[in-house]
Amino acid sequence: MPRLLAACGLAxxxxxxxxxxxxxxxxxxxxxxxxxxxxxxxxxxxxxxxxNQSIAGxxxxxxxxxxGIALYLESERYAVNLVLPxxxxxxxxxxxxxxxxxxxxxxxxFVGVSITDDIPPSGSILPFALYANxxxxxxxxxxxxxLTGAFEVTAxxxxxxAVTATGTFNAIVPEPAP
Numbered sequence: 001m002p003r004l005l006a007a008c009g010l011a012x013x014x015x016x017x018x019x020x021x022x023x024x025x026x027x028x029x030x031x032x033x034x035x036x037x038x039x040x041x042x043x044x045x046x047x048x049x050x051x052n053q054s055i056a057g058x059x060x061x062x063x064x065x066x067x068g069i070a071l072y073l074e075s076e077r078y079a080v081n082l083v084l085p086x087x088x089x090x091x092x093x094x095x096x097x098x099x100x101x102x103x104x105x106x107x108x109x110f111v112g113v114s115i116t117d118d119i120p121p122s123g124s125i126l127p128f129a130l131y132a133n134x135x136x137x138x139x140x141x142x143x144x145x146x147l148t149g150a151f152e153v154t155a156x157x158x159x160x161x162a163v164t165a166t167g168t169f170n171a172i173v174p175e176p177a178p
Contacts, residue, residue: 028138030092031150038170040146043073045080045167049154050131051117053078055167061147063174068108071147073169077119080165082139082151083112090144095137095153111139113153115163131155131163146171 038044044056055075062070069084083101085108093111101112117129137153148170156162 028092028094031138031140031152033140033142033148033150033168035148035168035170038168040171041173043167043169043172045073045151045165047078047080047115047163047165049163050129050157050161051078051115051163055080059169059172061172061174062177064177067106067177069147069174071169071172071174073167077117079116080151080153080167081114081116083108084147085109085111088141088144090141092138092140095134095139095151097134097155098132100134111137113137113151113155113165115153115155115165121157121161129157131157131161133157135162143171146173148172 041058042056043059044054047053047055055073055078057075060072060074065086068086071082071084073080083098088111095113096110098112098114101108101110103109113134115131119129120126121129133156135154135156137151137155139149139151141147141149150168152166154162154164
């Protein structure tokens with residue numbers, strides 16, 4: 001009997017605390033997706049922090065039915081590359097580190113990102129600078145077919161140097177994988 005009373009008391013306490021607690025959402029706030037001035041297939045992005053550069057151009061995208069969707073926002077020297085799962089929907093999504101976006105079968109399960117600079121930092125073993133450790137990020141999609149949206153992400157390299165990328169892309173149609 002004492003156990004039953006304790007269980008009922010805990011249930012009532014949990015209900016009261018739940019009713020009094022503030023509402024917490026795990027979904028990030030949506031970004032404003034302003035594609036004004038961007039033609040179909042185009043993107044623009046600002047990189048700040050370790051890189052201070054604006055990039056723009058025509059995006060490339062690849063849709064591999066066994067892996068996911070890759071979105072390449074590249075300029076001559078810099079790039080913001082996103083991977084998206086096939087089942088992604090219109091709305092706002094958290095962005096994770098690129099390697100964390102894949103499951104054990106190498107399929108994309110979450111939105112992932114990497115930011116690159118073709119010129120490596122001094123002493124690097126890589127042939128480019130890679131910012132792939134996401135500190136925070138979100139992606140808002142207003143259309144899936146074709147892909148239209150905005151992103152905001154801060155990522156660091158392996159020594160903790162960070163870059164923030166904010167940008168918009170408009171009406172990108174992924175090419176089928178070869």
